[in-house]
Amino acid sequence: MIDDFLIRAGLAGLGLAMATGPLGCFVVWRRMAYFGDATSHAAILGVALALALHLPIAAGTLIVALTMALTVSTLAAKGWAMDTTLGVLAHSALAFGLVAISYVPGVRADLSSYLFGDILAVTEADLGFIWGGAAIVLGLLLWRWQALLTATLSEDLAHASGLNPDRERLVLTLALALVVAVALKIVGALLIAAMLIVPAAAARGLSRTPEAMALIASVIGALACLGGLGLSLWQDTPAGPSIVSAAAAIFAIVAIFGRRLQG
Template sequence: MLDDFLIRAGLAGLGLALATGPLGSFVIWRRMAYFGDATAHAAILGVALALALHLPIAAGTLIVALTMALTVSTLAAKGWAMDTTLGVLAHSALAFGLVAISYVPSVRADLSSYLFGDVLAVTKADLGLIWGGGALVVALLAWRWQALLTATLNEDLAHASGLNPDRERLALTLALAVVVAVALKVVGALLIAAMLIIPAAAARGIARTPESMAAIAIGIGAAASLIGLQLSLWQDTPAGPSIVSAAAIIFALAAIFGRIRNS
């Protein structure tokens, strides 16, 4: 069954949706959209690093994404203006990554597969990585769930309950880096943040509790993956952008549905 490239692609999309649903919800609740973008853009630099050092691509992106996420967290804790810092870091990471990768002649040709993903070329090994990483993120979030929610609501409240908000923030940072490494093959560095934000944003209008929002976001991410792949196959469009387009259409429908229901 896994020999069919389309089934592998579909499973890759589902594996990614499993992780981006709950993590994307936190990205929205904590207003980390730009933070996600910066971390995801750093993935291109990770690809260049991996190729230069002959590391697996996933290891390179994981290291660089993690470094980026930790740098941003540290600067934020030191009171740097977040909007500006992220604006500088996100675009610098992308620019440096693109410059660095131009030194690797073999990649120049399929640079777009790193920018926009190449889900139709997902191998069994990739699939193992995507589901392994996705499971890791889901397990981490499930384990820390109550503490993460409390710290997201109010850090003082978390403190007073004996929790450590810094530790919870670190858990999210780790999860984000893993998702970036996992998502690179599916939607590419430029659209990873979209897979985090759009399904969760679409789920917001429908959900009544944090848990239902995360679950609905998983469902929407999964549906967008499958619809996007079909679209890609049928119209011969790039798969990653097609998946994100499908998610955006679901978001629009959910927003309209929400307006009608509330009026």
């Protein structure tokens, strides 16, 4: 008999994979890895805000992640050198968040659960938030899929097609902020970017169309979540890092045998 908390953890992982698969493909295509890092690291500052103002953790995380994502998106549109800027923002947001939590009176936060996730503690209310957030992200991406692909391929082509690349960048920004808020409790701030990038990178070696890559990335993310949970149960390892380790193992297998599997 499978315990209820394991069933909830598995469902939470599947919900996360549904959102991170397609969104991670755009992160990979647009080379936005640092963008994901900056947004996810800012989530810790959102935790501090929520604890200080007695807000739900998800609300504080979403507010700060969205603010960081919009800031980064605005700087990118203005032509800033994004690799250095994002590196500064990512680590600064994480450091300020950790310091800010220590100033919250009467709170002794278990930072490891925010940094590395605690998927085994997911409640039914958390499941509703996770699946609701994932559905919104998936809906946004499906609604703007062709426009997002065109803007990703070429901003000049997007302009010629009557599209606004800044608007499509904003859609990705909103989706990324929501995924960060959804994923914080599952894999933690330090591992969110890995769940966006690793399954998508593995899927690229197995797909020939953007749609196939998005679907395969979701499947790989789901397998990584279930496999990581199995590893955690079997070896008593931390669940969040185990999930990312499983995703990395799948990536390694695809990198070694991908051409044979595809052929």
